[in-house]
Amino acid sequence: MSLPDRNNPYNFDDFLDWRQSFDYYRDDPFIQQVVKHFCGDQWETVDQAARAISKKVSFRWRDFSDAIAFPEKRPYVMHYDGHHHRIDRIVRPFEIEVMEREVFSERLFSPRTPPWVKLIKMYLIYQNGEACISCPLVCTEGLVATLEKFADTPETRCILKHCTEGIDGEFAIGAQYLTEIQGGSDVPANLLEAVNQDGTWRLYGTKFFCSATHADYAVVTAKPAGSEDIAIFVVPSWLPGNKEKEIRNGFTIDRIKWKMGTSELTTAELTFNGAVAYPMGPFDRGLANVVGIVLTLSRLTVGLSGAASMTRASREAGKYCEFREAFDQKIGMFPLLANQVRKIEKYTRRTTAGAFKLYRDFLTLEGGLKGGLKTDEPERARRKRIDVRELILLQKITATWDTTDILRLAISVFGGHGVMEDFSCLPRLFRDAAINELWEGPRNVLLAQIHRDLQRVAEWYPPEKFVHSILSGGKKALIEQMSSEISDLVAYPSLLDLTPETLAVCERWDNFCHRLLHRYQDIALEQVEGGSK
Ligand SMILES: Cc1cc2nc3c(=O)[nH]c(=O)nc-3n(C[C@H](O)[C@H](O)[C@H](O)COP(=O)(O)OP(=O)(O)OC[C@H]3O[C@@H](n4cnc5c(N)ncnc54)[C@H](O)[C@@H]3O)c2cc1C
Incomplete structure (x- = not known):
C-alpha cells in the first residue's frame, strides 16, 4: 500500500555514500586477484603501487574528472593575446592542469617504473574516463617508445628525458x-x-x-x-x-x-x-614504425581503457541494483535485470583478465615492439610477434565494441537516471567509449589488416597454428573448430571486391574475430579464477 506523502522522503544517500567512499583498488578483490595472477613475482610491488595511487585516483582525481566534464568547463583556443600576437593558447580549467601535473609526476614512462606498475596505474586512472588525461598518456607512451629506439641527437635525447624523467620537475606531454x-x-x-x-x-x-x-x-x-x-x-x-x-x-x-x-x-x-x-x-x-610501435601501443592501451570503464560501470550498476526498489522489491531481483547485470559483470571480468594476459604476452616479446612483419628473428620469436600484434588488434576492436554495448546496458540499469550527466559518470564514459572505437584505427580497417597480416605470414605461420597458439589452454574441440574456420576465411583471397561472396565472407570474418578474442579472454578469466597459468 502506498499512501500520499507531500514530504516525500526519498533520497539516494546510501548509494552515494557507498560510491563516494569506494577505493578502486582496495575495495575490488577481483582486480587484486588479476594482479596476483598475471604480475608474477612482481605482484607485491604492483599491489603496493596500486594501493598508493588508488587513494588519489578514486577520490581526488575522480572528483576533478567529474568537475571538468560540465560544458562550461570545456577547453577552448584563444588565438591572439591583447597585443595581437598569435598565441593559440589552449585554455583549460584549473582542475585539469593540477590533475595532469600530478598524474604525469607519477613518472609512468621512466625506465625506473616497472611496466606492470605503469599498467596498473593506467588501468586505475582510466576508470575516470578520458578526462584530458587518458589520450595524452597513451600518446606520450608512444612518443617515448619511438624516441627510445631512435633518439640520436641532442634535441631528441632532451625530449626523451623531458618525457621520462622530467626537466626541472616538469614532465612533458x-x-x-x-x-x-x-x-x-x-x-x-x-x-x-x-x-x-x-x-x-x-x-x-x-x-x-x-x-x-x-x-x-x-x-x-x-x-x-x-x-x-x-x-x-x-x-x-x-x-x-x-x-x-x-x-x-x-x-x-x-x-x-x-x-x-x-x-x-x-x-x-x-x-x-x-x-x-x-x-x-x-x-x-x-610507416612500419608508426604502425608497429606508436599505434600498436595506443591500441593496446585503448583495450585496457575499455576494461577500466566497464569495471566502473559494472560496479556502480551492480550496487544500484542492491539499492533501488521498484514494485516493492530490489530491482536486482527482477530476472530480466539480473541477467543484464550478469552480462555486464561477465564482460567486465573477461575484458579485464584478457587485457592483463595480453600485456603479459606483450612483455615477453624479445626485443620489444618492432615495425613491420618481417624480422630476422628465429621462427618461434616471429610467431610470438604475430600472436601479440594480432591480439592487440583483436582486443582493440572487440573491447571497444563491447564497451559501448556494456555501458549502454549499465546506463539502462539506472533507468532514467542513467542518462543524467550529473547523476553518474556513465553517460560521459559511454561517449568516450564511442570515440575509443574510432581513433587508433576503426573496426573495419583493423579487421582488414588482421586478414592481410595472416595471409602474408601464412607460409611460415598457418592461421590454424595461430589459433592453436593464442587459445592454448582452452577446450580442444573449440580450438579445432575455430582453426578450421580461420583457415577457410584467411584462404579467401581479398576482402576488397564488392561481390555477394565477399560480403558474406566479411560478415563471417567480423563475427569470427569477435568470437576469437572472446575465447582468448575467457581462457584468461578461467586462469585467473582457477589459478592456473
Ligand atoms: C575524437 C577523435 C580524436 C582524434 N584524434 C586524433 C589524433 O590526435 N591524431 C590522429 O592522427 N588522428 C586522430 N583521430 C583520427 C582517427 O584516428 C581517424 O578518424 C581514424 O583513423 C579513421 O580515419 P577517418 O576518420 O578519416 O575515416 P576513414 O578512413 O574515412 O574511414 C571511414 C570508414 O571507412 C572504413 N574504411 C576505411 N578504410 C578501409 C579499409 N581498408 N577496409 C575496410 N574499411 C575501411 C572505416 O572503417 C570507416 O568505417 C581522431 C578521431 C577522433 C574521432
Missing part, C-alpha cells in the same frame, strides 16, 4: 598527429610535406585531427619533399624558450572540433608553416 582531411585510415595518402632547409627539417601543410593539442611534443607523419615515404618526426609545440612567450613552433591551431565524447580534451585542426621537426628513424621505415 605527448600527442600524435597522423590524420589528414582526406583520411585517417589511409596514412600512406598523407600529404603533409617535410622539407630540409639548411640542415633543418620543416613541415608544411595541414593535419585535421590533432588531439591533446596542449601537448609539448607531437609524433607527426609527413612525406619528405619529392618522396612517397611516410616519415615520422617529433615536433615540439614550442622551441626552447618560447613556451613562456607563447610563440608556437611554426604552426597554427585553426579550429577546435566540437565532438561527441572525450570533450575535456581538445581535438584540433592545424596548419604547419615551417614547423621545426626532428626525424625519428629511417624515412623508408616510417
Whole structure:
C-alpha cells in the first residue's frame, strides 16, 4: 500500500555514500586477484603501487574528472593575446592542469617504473574516463617508445628525458598527429610535406585531427619533399624558450572540433608553416614504425581503457541494483535485470583478465615492439610477434565494441537516471567509449589488416597454428573448430571486391574475430579464477 506523502522522503544517500567512499583498488578483490595472477613475482610491488595511487585516483582525481566534464568547463583556443600576437593558447580549467601535473609526476614512462606498475596505474586512472588525461598518456607512451629506439641527437635525447624523467620537475606531454582531411585510415595518402632547409627539417601543410593539442611534443607523419615515404618526426609545440612567450613552433591551431565524447580534451585542426621537426628513424621505415610501435601501443592501451570503464560501470550498476526498489522489491531481483547485470559483470571480468594476459604476452616479446612483419628473428620469436600484434588488434576492436554495448546496458540499469550527466559518470564514459572505437584505427580497417597480416605470414605461420597458439589452454574441440574456420576465411583471397561472396565472407570474418578474442579472454578469466597459468 502506498499512501500520499507531500514530504516525500526519498533520497539516494546510501548509494552515494557507498560510491563516494569506494577505493578502486582496495575495495575490488577481483582486480587484486588479476594482479596476483598475471604480475608474477612482481605482484607485491604492483599491489603496493596500486594501493598508493588508488587513494588519489578514486577520490581526488575522480572528483576533478567529474568537475571538468560540465560544458562550461570545456577547453577552448584563444588565438591572439591583447597585443595581437598569435598565441593559440589552449585554455583549460584549473582542475585539469593540477590533475595532469600530478598524474604525469607519477613518472609512468621512466625506465625506473616497472611496466606492470605503469599498467596498473593506467588501468586505475582510466576508470575516470578520458578526462584530458587518458589520450595524452597513451600518446606520450608512444612518443617515448619511438624516441627510445631512435633518439640520436641532442634535441631528441632532451625530449626523451623531458618525457621520462622530467626537466626541472616538469614532465612533458605527448600527442600524435597522423590524420589528414582526406583520411585517417589511409596514412600512406598523407600529404603533409617535410622539407630540409639548411640542415633543418620543416613541415608544411595541414593535419585535421590533432588531439591533446596542449601537448609539448607531437609524433607527426609527413612525406619528405619529392618522396612517397611516410616519415615520422617529433615536433615540439614550442622551441626552447618560447613556451613562456607563447610563440608556437611554426604552426597554427585553426579550429577546435566540437565532438561527441572525450570533450575535456581538445581535438584540433592545424596548419604547419615551417614547423621545426626532428626525424625519428629511417624515412623508408616510417610507416612500419608508426604502425608497429606508436599505434600498436595506443591500441593496446585503448583495450585496457575499455576494461577500466566497464569495471566502473559494472560496479556502480551492480550496487544500484542492491539499492533501488521498484514494485516493492530490489530491482536486482527482477530476472530480466539480473541477467543484464550478469552480462555486464561477465564482460567486465573477461575484458579485464584478457587485457592483463595480453600485456603479459606483450612483455615477453624479445626485443620489444618492432615495425613491420618481417624480422630476422628465429621462427618461434616471429610467431610470438604475430600472436601479440594480432591480439592487440583483436582486443582493440572487440573491447571497444563491447564497451559501448556494456555501458549502454549499465546506463539502462539506472533507468532514467542513467542518462543524467550529473547523476553518474556513465553517460560521459559511454561517449568516450564511442570515440575509443574510432581513433587508433576503426573496426573495419583493423579487421582488414588482421586478414592481410595472416595471409602474408601464412607460409611460415598457418592461421590454424595461430589459433592453436593464442587459445592454448582452452577446450580442444573449440580450438579445432575455430582453426578450421580461420583457415577457410584467411584462404579467401581479398576482402576488397564488392561481390555477394565477399560480403558474406566479411560478415563471417567480423563475427569470427569477435568470437576469437572472446575465447582468448575467457581462457584468461578461467586462469585467473582457477589459478592456473
Ligand atoms: C575524437 C577523435 C580524436 C582524434 N584524434 C586524433 C589524433 O590526435 N591524431 C590522429 O592522427 N588522428 C586522430 N583521430 C583520427 C582517427 O584516428 C581517424 O578518424 C581514424 O583513423 C579513421 O580515419 P577517418 O576518420 O578519416 O575515416 P576513414 O578512413 O574515412 O574511414 C571511414 C570508414 O571507412 C572504413 N574504411 C576505411 N578504410 C578501409 C579499409 N581498408 N577496409 C575496410 N574499411 C575501411 C572505416 O572503417 C570507416 O568505417 C581522431 C578521431 C577522433 C574521432
